[in-house]
Amino acid sequence: MSGEQRIVLRGHSRAPLEALVIGASAGGVEALLQLLSELQPDYRLPVVCLLHVPDRNDSLLADLLARRLALPAKEAEDKERLRAGVVYVAPAGYHLSIENDRSFSLSREEPRHFSRPSIDILFESxxxxxxxxxxxxxxxxxxxxxxxGLLAIQGAGGLTLVQAPSDALVPTMPEAALALLQPDFILTLDAMRTLLAELDAPPC
Structure with missing residues (x-):
């Protein structure tokens, strides 16, 4: 859009970001804690996290993140609007989508990749x-x-980040992404944590 304010991220000009979505499976709890641990209470973006967890573990991840992070963390609720500076966790047993009005939607559709919630469904929405x-x-x-789902984000013009397979506890998920697309960044968790702070930059 002409005349729109832009941000400069590592030398590249792009539209200011308004949300961050993160997907993980095996090893994801530790990875999320490492990735989000240094985000400050004034962080500007809503952060939506989806991990593959058994149905019985629905509230444990949100509680753990709420105890360990500076940002507030909670489970996403149906029809809830996303708010800046909140870490949302997908509830177990439901697909989590984001609607065009920036609110959450929960559904019980069939699993995708044997998973419900599905990262693809969250990312595509x-x-x-x-x-x-x-x-x-x-x-x-x-x-x-x-x-x-990450390919859909790239196709829509969004920013794509993949954990370096050599840095991942289980590399299957990052490797599957790299087989499908060339992301903007392939990073270790430490480097990605630094980048997340840059994503919060206000428009120039």
């Missing part, structure tokens, strides 16, 4: 809602969920 103003990160995991 977020790409539709936010377009180029979305960043998506795919971390450690043991199946291919999230690769197609």
């Amino acid at each position: 977020a790409a539709d809602a936010y377009g180029e103003r979305l960043a998506g990160a795919l971390l450690t995991g043991a199946n291919e969920d999230g690769a197609a």
